[in-house]
Amino acid sequence: MTQHTGIDDLLDELVSFRRDIHAHPELAYEEVKTAEKVAASLREIGLEVTTCVGKTGVVGTLKVGNSNRSLGLRADMDALPIVEETGLPYASCHHGVFHGCGHDGHTTMLLGAARQLARTRNFDGTVHFIFQPAEEGQAGAKAMIEDGLFDRFPCDRVYAFHNWPDLPAGTISTRPGPIMAAADKFSIKVKGKGGHAAVPHQTPDAILAASELVSQLNTIVSRRIAPTSTAVLSVTQISGGNSHNVLPGAVTLTGTVRTFDPAVQDQIEAAVRQVIDGVALASGTQISIDYHRYYPATINAGAAAEHALKVAATVGKAVQAPEPAFTSEDFAFMLQACEGAYVWLGQGRGGEHIPLHHPGYDFNDDIIATGVNLHVALVEDFLPSQMV
Ligand SMILES: [Zn+2]
Ligand SMILES: [Zn+2]
CATH class of the missing domain: 3.30.70.360 (Alpha-Beta Plaits)
Incomplete structure (x- = not known):
């Protein structure tokens, strides 16, 4: 049996996937093509896939072993109504619609984690890969919860990542308690x-x-x-x-x-x-x-944030965030329904600093590996496989 420890062989395909999603962005609750691509990719690796959760949301489920414990990992899929000004070869084909918040990257990193975990299977329990619509102001997380997300896919804990231009690439940060306003x-x-x-x-x-x-x-x-x-x-x-x-x-x-x-x-x-x-x-x-x-404060459970920081230190540079951000995030609704934490992945590229929602912003593909590895490490640590 082939041993897969690293994810290097997945990266080229993941970068292409990210750029394809970037070139074909879709607004809140219109993520039809994106959801189709996500569902197809999850089915290809043998996951159980449920579509149309909260309108355009997708959940992929991977069960390994006998444990009843479960972990949810969430990525957002929607783009913003902004005219892109990056001049990139894979810039948006849809004028006035733009992945200016990096949700193309979040979707890709979660798919990468699903691909890696589906072949390494080095955990015991159930992982729900949650791809949500409409994070940008239209409460897609709430729509999924109202559509029975945590009843149909019960999670003992849930995590979400957001790329963070204020932190250097490779730095991972979160904090117990409030993280977003x-x-x-x-x-x-x-x-x-x-x-x-x-x-x-x-x-x-x-x-x-x-x-x-x-x-x-x-x-x-x-x-x-x-x-x-x-x-x-x-x-x-x-x-x-x-x-x-x-x-x-x-x-x-x-x-x-x-x-x-x-x-x-x-x-x-x-x-x-x-x-x-x-x-x-x-x-x-x-x-x-x-x-x-419209959005409550995003409040991390202390144990979940501390767990994320402990695991993050094995993947990159883990830093406890000294203060929350004043921007907001609809993952707050998921944290009201389930214990968990929201984690920032640094994506800064040296001297350049382009903030989220800026027409010149682009997700940094260099952090795909960090994001995939962190998802995988969280699963393996939270759902440890039985040692024989
Ligand atoms: Zn945003
Ligand atoms: Zn965002």
């Missing part, structure tokens, strides 16, 4: 009456009230939240009026709130509502708000 968005409508700018006393001034709101909202984090807690509130959009001599009847504002602690999240939402009521009363306007919590 909860993301809320709000839209506020300030209604006055509107009228001639020369007679402002005849209408509540929606522009002035909106300006007051922007100032007041910006005091919430500094004045209402304990300095030991962390949070961000940003007003990101304001619109109203279209003439120099007309007071508009309405002004709209939009913004986002980022937190790590549900209690702080509650405090901020309550304070935003108080500010609105106060400004409405003082200005005579009517102010309504649509406040939407």
